[in-house]
Amino acid sequence: MLINQQRGEINFKIVYYGVAEGGKTTNLEYIHSHINPDQRTKLISIKTEADRTLYFDFLHIELSAINGLTPKFNFYTVPGQTVYSASRKLVLRGADGVVFVADSQEQRLADNHRSLAELRVYLNGNGSGSSFTEFPFILQCNKQDLPTAVSAEKLHEELGLSAQPYFGSVATAGDMVFDTMKAIIDRVTKRLS
Numbered sequence: 529m530l531i532n533q534q535r536g537e538i539n540f541k542i543v544y545y546g547v548a549e550g551g552k553t554t555n556l557e558y559i560h561s562h563i564n565p566d567q568r569t570k571l572i573s574i575k576t577e578a579d580r581t582l583y584f585d586f587l588h589i590e591l592s593a594i595n596g597l598t599p600k601f602n603f604y605t606v607p608g609q610t611v612y613s614a615s616r617k618l619v620l621r622g623a624d625g626v627v628f629v630a631d632s633q634e635q636r637l638a639d640n641h642r643s644l645a646e647l648r649v650y651l652n653g654n655g656s657g658s659s660f661t662e663f664p665f666i667l668q669c670n671k672q673d674l675p676t677a678v679s680a681e682k683l684h685e686e687l688g689l690s691a692q693p694y695f696g697s698v699a700t701a702g703d704m705v706f707d708t709m710k711a712i713i714d715r716v717t718k719r720l721s
């Protein structure tokens with residue numbers, strides 16, 4: 529979180545984290561295409577030839593002022609593939625909040641567990657000094673439309689995140705995409721007061 533008193537701005541960094549192909553980019557694409565163009569920048573994606581996110585997607589959103597400060601949100605995604613763990617660590621640096629996008633398909637449960645375990649390690653090492661349960665975090669159980677998807681309730685429980693808020697989503701249809709975004713914005717901004 530960065531405050532620029534002179535410009536009356538407060539900047540937040542929110543990272544969409546999770547397994548490869550879980551739907552992180554789809555979330556940002558949906559937000560980008562449904563928000564007033566005056567309030568946001570272009571969605572910047574840096575991709576490999578295989579059209580997967582190599583480094584991150586980036587989207588900047590500006591909301592109206594609260595208490596004289598204009599809140600600005602920088603949204604990032606991480607690359608999900610195992611080989612990019614160093615990039616994930618880097619993108620997480622200075623994050624004020626995380627949305628963990630889980631792939632709800634049964635066959636991806638182990639991948640979700642692995643990714644979440646990695647996230648816990650990285651967050652504890654980021655010097656924020658707060659435990660994982662205090663850190664602004666939202667679980668998004670995505671791909672709820674697929675036949676092999678387990679329910680959001682069950683996945684939330686399976687991942688051992690009972691203390692954390694969660695949503696079941698279909699990012700391709702935009703279901704719960706804005707609810708997820710509002711919830712993380714709420715958590716990172718409430719933390720200030």
Ligand SMILES: Nc1nc2c(ncn2[C@@H]2O[C@H](COP(=O)(O)OP(=O)(O)O)[C@@H](O)[C@H]2O)c(=O)[nH]1
Binds near residue numbers: 674
């Ligand atoms: N059926 C279904 N497919 C989805 C959903 N969300 C994303 N996808 C698809 O899953 C694939 C990976 O999505 P992407 O956003 O690139 O995942 P990322 O690697 O986490 O950024 C794409 O083909 C998306 O269209 C969803 O809710 N339901």
Ligand SMILES: [Mg+2]
Binds near residue numbers: 554
């Ligand atoms: Mg992506």
